[in-house]
Amino acid sequence: MTQMEIVGLGSALVDVLAHVTDEFIEGQAAAGMQKGTMALIDEKRAEALYDLLPPAIESSGGSVANTLAGFASLGGRGAFVGKIAEDQLGRVFAHDMRAMGVAFDTAPLTHGAATGRSLVLITPDAQRTMNTFLGAAREMGAEDVPLDTVRGAAVTLIEGYLFDSPGPTAAAHAAVEAAKAAGRRVAVTLCDPLCVGRHRATFRALLDEGSADIILCNEDEVRALYETEDLDAAIGALPCPIAAVTRSARGAIVVDKGRSQAIAAVPDVAVVDSTGAGDAFAAGFLFGVVRAMPLLEAGRLGVRAAARVITTVGARADAPLTEVLKG
C-alpha cells in the first residue's frame, strides 16, 4: 500500500454541463432552483430537468473528487473514496480519477441506483447552478472507508455534502475517527451556504471537539456557519488552527492559528465557467499544507489553481496544474 498524502471522501458524480440563460434559472425557482447553489434532486426530477436542457457535455465532477484530481495534477499522492455504480457513467468517473493518478478503489454498487450526476447550469456570467442526483453516491457507508489508508495519510478531507445522506455521514465519521486516532489532520469543506444551513450543528461540533483541523470554505459559507454578516467575526469564531476562505474575484483569506492574511486573486482572468474554482483552490492549498509550505504560499497556490480551472468549461483543468507551482 502506497502511503497517501491526502485521502478524500466525497460524492462520486459526473457533471452534465449546459449553458442556460438567467431566465431559465428564474423559471425553475418554483422547482427549488436558486442561482449559484446546489439543490439535491431525485432521479425523476433529474430526467425531467435534463429534457429541458440544451445539448450538454459530460465531465467527471464531485467537489472533493475534483480536489483530489487537482492535487494529483500538482504532483501529490491522493486517494479518493466515493461510490459509483457499475454503469457507463461510473466507468467514466473511475477512468478520469485513475487517469489523473488518483487511487480510487471503492467497490462500485452492483445493483440499485445509477452513478450520480450533477446537472450544472452555466449562466452567461460564468456562474454555475447545480442540481444533483446523488444516485449511487448516497449508498456509500462506513464499510467503504479504507481505514489503513486514512491512518497513513497526512490529511483526511471530508466533503460537507456527505452529511446530506445517512451512509455517507457514517463514512465521514468513521474516517474522522480513524484519522484523529492516528494523530492525523482532518480537513472539512463547507460546500455551499445551503449545505451549511442543513448541517451547521454537525460542522460546528466537528470544529468545537477539535476533529476538524482545517476548514475550507468561501466567505458566504463561513458567514452562514456563524450566522453573522460580519466576515471578520465569522472568521474570528473559527476554533480550528487552519482555515482558507475564498472570496471569488477578491482572492482569499488564509487563517493560521487565528492570524488572517489576505491573498489577491489572479488579475485579468477570462472567466469561462466558475465550476470547480473552490475545489481547485482546495487542491492547491492542501498541496501547500501537506508539503509544509508557509500558509500564505499555500493560499497563493490555491488562488492560482482556481484561476486555471475557471478558464475552461468543467470542474477540472484540461492541462496539468504543475505550471501553477512556478508562481
Added chain:
Amino acid sequence: MTQMEIVGLGSALVDVLAHVTDEFIEGQAAAGMQKGTMALIDEKRAEALYDLLPPAIESSGGSVANTLAGFASLGGRGAFVGKIAEDQLGRVFAHDMRAMGVAFDTAPLTHGAATGRSLVLITPDAQRTMNTFLGAAREMGAEDVPLDTVRGAAVTLIEGYLFDSPGPTAAAHAAVEAAKAAGRRVAVTLCDPLCVGRHRATFRALLDEGSADIILCNEDEVRALYETEDLDAAIGALPCPIAAVTRSARGAIVVDKGRSQAIAAVPDVAVVDSTGAGDAFAAGFLFGVVRAMPLLEAGRLGVRAAARVITTVGARADAPLTEVLKG
C-alpha cells in the same frame, strides 16, 4: 409528420475527447493508429485504449449527426437516423440531438451492443485522430429508414462510414432508392481518405449511376476517390452536379455543374480542436443548398460554420450557429 429539409443517416456515437501528445499517437502505430484518420476498433480495444488515455470529456458526435445538429442550429428542419442502445450514453446522444431540435426517432437497440463511441485524440496541433467502436450503430438496418420522411425531404444525407457495416449499408441503399424514386436529391459524405479506400467502388457507383447529386468531401478524399494527386483532375472527374471540397486553412472549393469556385477560409481563427470542422461545413453548405442560395454563398456559410466549431473542444459549437448567417 413535419416535412424535413434534410434527413441524415449516420453513425450514432458519443465522442470521448482527450488531449494526447504526438508521441502517444506514434506509439499506437502498431495498433493501427494513424494521425488524422479514423480507425474502427472493437470493444476490447476501445477499453484497453481508454485505459491509456488521460481524463476525457464526453460529447455527442458522429459525422452526419454533427451535421444535422449544426443544420438545426442554423434554423433548418432535419431528422437524424442512427442506432443507439438503451443505455446511459444512448440517452446522452438522444438528448443532445433532440435538444438541438433535430427529430430523432430511430428505435434503440434493446439488447446486445452498447451505444457506439469514438475515442477522439486531440494533439497539440488541434488535429484529431479517431478510434471508433461502432457498437449499436452497426446494428442499424433498412427497416430503420423512415421511408415517408425520406421521400418528403429535399436532401437525404448519407454518411460514408455507413458502408463499413452490412446493416447500415442496406439502410443507406434503401434511403437512396426512396429518395431518388421521389425525385429528391442525395448527398454523400466521403468521411476520410481511408474510408474512400475501403468503399471507392461504392462511392463511384453512386456517382456514376446518378444516385449521388451532392458530394461533400475534403481534398484528400476526392484525390483518393479518383486515385490521383491532381486535385483539379479529381474534382473534374466528379460527375455529380454539386460538390463541395474543403481544404482546411485554404478554405473550400464549390463545384456547380462542373464550374469550380474557390472560397477563402475565415482568417485568424484560433483553432482549439478541429473535430467536426467538415461536419459543420456540411451543415452550412447544405443549409444554403436547401434554401436555394447561390452555391458560392452556401459554401461561405459552410466555411463560417466550420470556423465556429474549431474554436471549441468537441464536434459541435457551444452556442447557436445563427450568427454565421449574418456573414
